[in-house]
Amino acid sequence: MSATPAGLTWRRLWDDTAAQVGSRAEARWLCEEASGAFGGEFGDVLDEPATDRMLAHLDAMLGRYAVGEPLQYVLGHWAFRRLDLMVDRRVLIPRPETELVAEVALAAAADLLATAGPGTVLRAADLGTGSGALGLSLAFELARGRTEVWLTDVSADALDVARANAAGIGIAGGGVRFAEGSWWDALPPALRGQLDLVVCNPPYIAAGDPDVAASVEEWEPHGALYAGADGLDALRVLADGASAWLRPGGWLVMEIGAGQRDAVSGLLRDGGLADVEVRADLAGRDRIAIARRP
Ligand SMILES: C[S@@+](CC[C@H](N)C(=O)[O-])C[C@H]1O[C@@H](n2cnc3c(N)ncnc32)[C@H](O)[C@@H]1O
Numbered sequence: 459m460s461a462t463p464a465g466l467t468w469r470r471l472w473d474d475t476a477a478q479v480g481s482r483a484e485a486r487w488l489c490e491e492a493s494g495a496f497g498g499e500f501g502d503v504l505d506e507p508a509t510d511r512m513l514a515h516l517d518a519m520l521g522r523y524a525v526g527e528p529l530q531y532v533l534g535h536w537a538f539r540r541l542d543l544m545v546d547r548r549v550l551i552p553r554p555e556t557e558l559v560a561e562v563a564l565a566a567a568a569d570l571l572a573t574a575g576p577g578t579v580l581r582a583a584d585l586g587t588g589s590g591a592l593g594l595s596l597a598f599e600l601a602r603g604r605t606e607v608w609l610t611d612v613s614a615d616a617l618d619v620a621r622a623n624a625a626g627i628g629i630a631g632g633g634v635r636f637a638e639g640s641w642w643d644a645l646p647p648a649l650r651g652q653l654d655l656v657v658c659n660p661p662y663i664a665a666g667d668p669d670v671a672a673s674v675e676e677w678e679p680h681g682a683l684y685a686g687a688d689g690l691d692a693l694r695v696l697a698d699g700a701s702a703w704l705r706p707g708g709w710l711v712m713e714i715g716a717g718q719r720d721a722v723s724g725l726l727r728d729g730g731l732a733d734v735e736v737r738a739d740l741a742g743r744d745r746i747a748i749a750r751r752p
Pocket residue numbers: 549550551552553556585586587588589590591592610611612613616639640641658659660661681682683692
């Protein structure tokens with residue numbers, strides 16, 4: 459991609475960028491990022507010339523985009539529900555289907571809080587938090603002061619990103635705790651049998667799955683994607699430990715791969731959980747597994 463000449467307006471730069479990247483929508487994301495004018499404000503600067511610094515930023519982003527880096531990493535942040543999360547190659551790019559997982563978890567949390575006594579603090583965990591998308595949505599959207607959310611990951615790099623995002627949500631991040639380690643082992647022993655809600659989007663792709671998009675395989679962290687020969691390695695550990703870590707009546711909400719409904723339902727029942735249900739995403743694929751400790 460060619461260097462951008464100085465003195466151009468954002469209207470022209472948007473056109474030129476769209477021609478280079480093949481999408482007006484993606485070009486707009488890039489131009490908004492470079493101009494620092496987002497949403498409606500971008501419309502206000504369309505006839506203003508870009509500064510040299512803005513052009514350098516746009517060129518640098520176009521260079522990264524041209525070699526196939528996902529737009530979300532190039533921009534350095536991405537929206538998840540009500541949050542604008544910092545994202546880079548240390549973490550999975552938060553997906554729209556995971557927003558539905560958050561919605562189910564939030565509904566479960568709201569039910570639990572509605573029936574709990576005044577002053578009760580809901581204890582939740584987001585295992586394999588990555589950018590913090592799920593756990594920080596709980597912290598941000600549930601009543602302040604009534605939720606404690608543990609964000610865990612086996613990747614120290616991912617936890618650094620989640621910590622930065624917790625700082626970014628300000629006071630709502632106050633009820634957030636972090637722990638590094640593998641699945642249940644990351645949590646402090648005192649939480650055993652005490653958790654009201656566990657939410658998790660684990661890796662669930664089978665090693666060598668030929669359907670994984672090339673850009674996902676090349677750019678996103680493999681530890682966030684792959685889970686053994688059948689894609690169920692992480693889900694087995696999670697289903698197996700849930701009864702020990704949830705309090706009676708506590709909920710487990712997990713994202714699963716399309717095609718894993720029967721296997722995961724069996725794992726959850728074998729793990730001693732009840733009310734096992736799998737819900738579909740907006741495309742009708744079975745993607746959200748829910749179960750409760752009896
Ligand atoms: C599919 S990503 C989900 C990230 C984030 N929760 C989201 O929904 O965007 C899975 C996450 O699980 C983490 N992970 C992988 N193996 C793990 C393990 N053994 N224990 C804890 N976390 C693990 C990865 O580092 C990654 O951040």
